[in-house]
Amino acid sequence: MIFKLFLLLLLAPAAVHCLDTVFNDDVLGLIVFKAGLQDPLGKLISWNEEDDTPCNWFGIKCNPKTNRVSEIVLDGFSLSGHIDRGLLRLQFLQILSLANNNFTGSINSALAHLTSLQVLDLSDNSLSGSIPEQLFLQCGSIRVISFARNNLTGQIPQSLASCFSLEILNFSSNHLSGKLPSGLWYLRGIQSLDFSNNLLEGQIPSGIQSLYDLRLVNLQKNRFSGRVPEDIGGCLFLKSIDFSDNILSGGLPESMQMLSSCSYLNLRGNSLMGEVPRWVGELKNLEILDLSANNFSGQVPSSIGNLQLLKKFNVSMNNFTGNLPESMADCKNLLSIDASHNHLNGYLPSNVGELRNLLLLNLSRNHLVGSVPGSIGELKSVYVLDFSDNQLNGSVPVEIGGAVSLKELWLEKNLLTGEIPISIVKCSLLTSLMVSHNNLTGTIPAALANLSNLQNVDLSFNKLTGSLPKELTNLSHLLSFNISHNHLNGELPAGGFFNTISPFSISHNPSLCGAVVNRSCPSVHPKPIVLNPNSSDTNANSPSHKHHHEIILSISSIIAIGAASFILLGVVAVSILNIRARSSQARSAALALSAGEDFNCSPKTNPDYGKLVMFSGDAEFVFGAQALLNKDCELGRGGFGVVYRTALRDGCLVAIKKLTVTSLIKSQEDFESEVKKLGQIRHHNLVALEGYYWTTSLQLLIYEHVQNGSLYKHLHDRTSDDCLSWQQRFKIVLGMAKGLAYLHQNDIIHYNLKSTNVLIDSSGTPKVGDYGLARLLPMLDRCILSSKIQSALGYMAPEFACKTVTITEKCDVYGFGILVLEVVTGKRPVEYMEDDVIVLCDMVRAALDDGTVEQCVDERLRSNFRVEEAVPVMKLGLICASQVPSNRPDMNEVVNILEMIQSPCEAEEGLE
Ligand SMILES: *[C@@H]1O[C@H](CO)[C@@H](O)[C@H](O)[C@H]1NC(C)=O
Ligand SMILES: *[C@@H]1O[C@H](CO)[C@@H](O)[C@H](O)[C@H]1NC(C)=O
Numbered sequence: 001m002i003f004k005l006f007l008l009l010l011l012a013p014a015a016v017h018c019l020d021t022v023f024n025d026d027v028l029g030l031i032v033f034k035a036g037l038q039d040p041l042g043k044l045i046s047w048n049e050e051d052d053t054p055c056n057w058f059g060i061k062c063n064p065k066t067n068r069v070s071e072i073v074l075d076g077f078s079l080s081g082h083i084d085r086g087l088l089r090l091q092f093l094q095i096l097s098l099a100n101n102n103f104t105g106s107i108n109s110a111l112a113h114l115t116s117l118q119v120l121d122l123s124d125n126s127l128s129g130s131i132p133e134q135l136f137l138q139c140g141s142i143r144v145i146s147f148a149r150n151n152l153t154g155q156i157p158q159s160l161a162s163c164f165s166l167e168i169l170n171f172s173s174n175h176l177s178g179k180l181p182s183g184l185w186y187l188r189g190i191q192s193l194d195f196s197n198n199l200l201e202g203q204i205p206s207g208i209q210s211l212y213d214l215r216l217v218n219l220q221k222n223r224f225s226g227r228v229p230e231d232i233g234g235c236l237f238l239k240s241i242d243f244s245d246n247i248l249s250g251g252l253p254e255s256m257q258m259l260s261s262c263s264y265l266n267l268r269g270n271s272l273m274g275e276v277p278r279w280v281g282e283l284k285n286l287e288i289l290d291l292s293a294n295n296f297s298g299q300v301p302s303s304i305g306n307l308q309l310l311k312k313f314n315v316s317m318n319n320f321t322g323n324l325p326e327s328m329a330d331c332k333n334l335l336s337i338d339a340s341h342n343h344l345n346g347y348l349p350s351n352v353g354e355l356r357n358l359l360l361l362n363l364s365r366n367h368l369v370g371s372v373p374g375s376i377g378e379l380k381s382v383y384v385l386d387f388s389d390n391q392l393n394g395s396v397p398v399e400i401g402g403a404v405s406l407k408e409l410w411l412e413k414n415l416l417t418g419e420i421p422i423s424i425v426k427c428s429l430l431t432s433l434m435v436s437h438n439n440l441t442g443t444i445p446a447a448l449a450n451l452s453n454l455q456n457v458d459l460s461f462n463k464l465t466g467s468l469p470k471e472l473t474n475l476s477h478l479l480s481f482n483i484s485h486n487h488l489n490g491e492l493p494a495g496g497f498f499n500t501i502s503p504f505s506i507s508h509n510p511s512l513c514g515a516v517v518n519r520s521c522p523s524v525h526p527k528p529i530v531l532n533p534n535s536s537d538t539n540a541n542s543p544s545h546k547h548h549h550e551i552i553l554s555i556s557s558i559i560a561i562g563a564a565s566f567i568l569l570g571v572v573a574v575s576i577l578n579i580r581a582r583s584s585q586a587r588s589a590a591l592a593l594s595a596g597e598d599f600n601c602s603p604k605t606n607p608d609y610g611k612l613v614m615f616s617g618d619a620e621f622v623f624g625a626q627a628l629l630n631k632d633c634e635l636g637r638g639g640f641g642v643v644y645r646t647a648l649r650d651g652c653l654v655a656i657k658k659l660t661v662t663s664l665i666k667s668q669e670d671f672e673s674e675v676k677k678l679g680q681i682r683h684h685n686l687v688a689l690e691g692y693y694w695t696t697s698l699q700l701l702i703y704e705h706v707q708n709g710s711l712y713k714h715l716h717d718r719t720s721d722d723c724l725s726w727q728q729r730f731k732i733v734l735g736m737a738k739g740l741a742y743l744h745q746n747d748i749i750h751y752n753l754k755s756t757n758v759l760i761d762s763s764g765t766p767k768v769g770d771y772g773l774a775r776l777l778p779m780l781d782r783c784i785l786s787s788k789i790q791s792a793l794g795y796m797a798p799e800f801a802c803k804t805v806t807i808t809e810k811c812d813v814y815g816f817g818i819l820v821l822e823v824v825t826g827k828r829p830v831e832y833m834e835d836d837v838i839v840l841c842d843m844v845r846a847a848l849d850d851g852t853v854e855q856c857v858d859e860r861l862r863s864n865f866r867v868e869e870a871v872p873v874m875k876l877g878l879i880c881a882s883q884v885p886s887n888r889p890d891m892n893e894v895v896n897i898l899e900m901i902q903s904p905c906e907a908e909e910g911l912e
């Protein structure tokens with residue numbers, strides 16, 4: 001009721017006058033002010049127009065002597081509406097603070113009538129429009145003005161210059177434009193000037209040194225141009241200078257060296273240039289120095305070391321060169337150093353570990369050389385280390401484990417080598433491990449799985465080998481895990497993050513398998529032998545897999561043996577070989593090694609230990625593990641296993657055969673005695689066995705590496721133009737015969753003769769390989785296995801039909817006979833034509849009967865062959881391939897016959 005009366009009165013100012021005596025002016029003014037507001041939180045509920053005095057109202061304070069309102073403080077009341085003329089009645093108001101509300105509209109110039117006002121805080125509202133010029137015409141008593149964080153536009157009024165009592169001025173975060181009023185520097189008492197985050201432009205007027213009391217100046221985020229005021233050093237008490245994010249140019253003014261009180265200097269994001277002067281060391285109170293994103297050049301001066309209080313040092317994104325000065329280690333309070341994105345080209349300071357409080361060190365995107373100093377392990381508090389994109393070499397120091405607070409380790413794009421140190425597992429807070437684009441080798445440590453906070457892991461573009469530890473699936477916070485472009489193998493772990501891993505994160509690892517890479521893995525557990533008469537041997541290098549020849553195919557039925565686990569074991573074992581083979585001694589070295597996935601350091605407690613024996617001399621596999629992982633190093637696959645090429649430490653290449661019939665292998669003693677016997681076989685025409693590696697689950701045979709590929713390749717690889725000459729062919733036939741004869745003298749049956757098992761060295765000498773392996777198998781299985789081993793179509797002696805007939809050297813003679821025909825005719829033992837199967841020996845035999853045997857000679861020779869040699873050699877081949885074993889000559893006889901066939905001139909050539 002009375003409220004309505006007020007409103008009536010308001011509409012009739014004359015009437016108000018009449019009521020002056022009835023109502024206190026202050027009550028009236030405040031009630032009118034309240035009437036224009038929304039007060040959703042009911043903060044002003046105590047403002048009751050029936051009260052005689054407003055002095056007890058919420059947010060109101062009165063002068064106790066006069067009982068007139070001196071303070072209105074309504075900060076954060078969620079009020080909205082306009083700042084009303086009603087307030088003008090409060091003639092004795094000293095503090096008006098309406099900060100952090102929702103006031104809208106423009107600033108009422110009538111506020112200028114509040115001549116007692118000392119503090120006017122309208123910050124954090126939604127006031128718009130420009131600041132009225134009249135506002136400051138009588139502002140002699142005002143000490144604090146803040147219009148920060150509104151939506152004010154237009155220029156800063158010149159009248160501001162008349163507020164000679166002003167101490168704090170805050171116009172930050174508006175849309176004010178134009179230049180700074182030149183009268184600003186008349187405000188002699190001012191201590192804090194904040195114009196940050198506006199659209200102010202032009203030069204900063206000179207004369208700032210007259211602001212003798214200035215403690216803080218913030219011009220951040222405007223468009224000020226020109227130079228940093230030359231006379232700024234005159235403001236001796238300046239503690240905080242922020243000119244960041246403008247377009248200031250030129251260098252640092254000399255006078256700045258007088259600012260010894262300054263603790264905060266931020267010049268980030270300008271176009272400042274030149275060298276940072278030595279006198280920067282005079283700014284003894286500096287705690288934060290940010291010169292980032294400018295155009296500074298030269299060296300970071302060593303006087304920086306004098307800044308004992310420095311906490312934050314940011315010179316990133318400039319053109320600094322050289323080193324960070326060693327003296328920086330004296331800045332014991334440093335919490336963060338960011339010198340990233342410069343042209344630093346020296347070493348990483350070795351004493352960086354002395355900065356015990358350091359939390360962040362970012363030196364990325366420079367040209368730093370040398371290695372990562374081990375002293376980083378002393379940075380117990382550091383949580384970000386970024387050395388990425390430099391030219392650092394050496395390895396990731398094992399001392400990294402000392403940085404126990406580390407969360408982010410960025411080392412990508414350097415020249416780092418060596419392995420990921422296991423010690424990293426001590427950095428238990430690690431969330432990001434970024435080491436891509438280096439030359440890291442070795443395996444991914446399973447211990448990584450203990451870093452349960454890991455989110456982002458990038459190991460891509462390195463030379464990591466081995467398989468992915470299954471335990472990695474325990475990493476429940478993973479967001480990314482990039483291992484692309486490495487030499488990893490084996491099965492991608494299934495479960496957790498790895499079920500949804502992006503194919504890009506794992507690409508370019510030639511031997512990685514699993515659903516995501518679209519390559520199925522061999523089953524993990526060795527399967528029992530399966531005799532399957534209906535399928536052909538998939539492993540053997542048989543010329544074709546077609547199922548034509550019923551009898552032969554039934555003999556060459558397959559034995560399926562799971563092989564996947566061996567690959568895994570092979571990787572581990574060979575990496576261990578790699579590490580340990582160094583210690584192998586002159587003639588023979590026997591090492592106890594674990595072959596299991598879990599490398600057990602005490603082999604005595606682990607029955608599954610392995611043993612490396614080299615028959616001659618010292619050996620170390622340079623690319624050991626890699627060889628078994630890298631398809632490029634695969635030389636071939638045969639009935640007994642896969643053959644890889646790798647290098648010994650002395651640079652000699654060797655071929656490593658990984659036996660895939662492992663589960664059938666004899667006991668260790670039998671295996672070793674057989675292999676040692678094979679190791680003693682040394683002949684010009686035999687591939688030498690150099691050593692072996694044994695565990696119950698993995699056996700490797702280490703062979704001499706023969707340069708020029710297999711006889712099969714030379715005869716049947718039509719992609720190469722060069723064709724063996726007749727002389728070369730004869731040399732091969734004779735050499736094979738001598739090699740086999742030597743084997744038989746030593747009671748070794750080859751069992752596995754075929755053109756893929758005869759290698760040709762660089763001088764064209766044939767070397768028979770893969771001999772004697774059947775002896776490694778228990779007798780019982782020999783018969784079954786012979787079908788696997790001897791499965792190469794066409795080379796198999798008929799007695800292999802596997803009844804009660806004992807297998808003798810004569811089986812080899814049969815295979816040799818077929819090889820002879822193959823060499824002379826250039827045809828495979830069995831060739832499949834469109835509708836026909838041509839069995840080589842039948843064909844030659846028929847041609848011999850027809851008197852056209854000359855036409856069987858490889859047509860690529862045209863007529864460049866000796867008929868007087870070729871025809872007898874073919875006849876010899878046919879005799880060797882007789883159906884009845886006793887009709888076949890023995891290999892000594894074969895050698896003699898061949899030497900008789902050989903024409904004298906060729907024999908001399910052969911002696912060369
Ligand atoms: C201002 O008003 C808006 C709605 O108009 C509201 O969402 C916001 O919280 C208010 N702000 C304050 C500081 O009260
Ligand atoms: C200016 O006001 C804004 C908003 O209230 C505040 O964040 C800032 O610290 C003030 N500036 C100074 C120098 O006090």
Ligand SMILES: *[C@@H]1O[C@H](CO)[C@@H](O)[C@H](O)[C@H]1NC(C)=O
Binds near residue numbers: 175
């Ligand atoms: C501030 O003013 C601009 C125009 O100058 C307007 O677009 C914007 O919506 C205003 N913001 C607020 C919060 O009032």
Ligand SMILES: *[C@@H]1O[C@H](CO)[C@@H](O)[C@H](O)[C@H]1NC(C)=O
Binds near residue numbers: 270
């Ligand atoms: C830095 O300085 C060079 C010449 O000294 C100039 O070409 C370049 O534009 C400057 N860059 C910036 C961001 O000011």
Ligand SMILES: *[C@@H]1O[C@H](CO)[C@@H](O)[C@H](O)[C@H]1NC(C)=O
Binds near residue numbers: 268292314316338360
């Ligand atoms: C250093 O400055 C750059 C550029 O201004 C900025 O991006 C970076 O975050 C700063 N570094 C630190 C550690 O604050």
Ligand SMILES: *[C@@H]1O[C@H](CO)[C@@H](O)[C@H](O)[C@H]1NC(C)=O
Binds near residue numbers: 295297298319321
């Ligand atoms: C960086 O400094 C070098 C000389 O120290 C100069 O040649 C080069 O132009 C500078 N680069 C920029 C972007 O200023």
Ligand SMILES: *[C@@H]1O[C@H](CO)[C@@H](O)[C@H](O)[C@H]1NC(C)=O
Binds near residue numbers: 341363364386408
């Ligand atoms: C280090 O600095 C570079 C370049 O200034 C920046 O891109 C990177 O994000 C920083 N590293 C970290 C971990 O903050």
Ligand SMILES: *[C@@H]1O[C@H](CO)[C@@H](O)[C@H](O)[C@H]1NC(C)=O
Binds near residue numbers: 414415416437438439
């Ligand atoms: C890795 O090493 C090879 C040769 O050893 C070299 O060509 C290559 O540049 C190196 N890559 C990196 C990223 O260091």
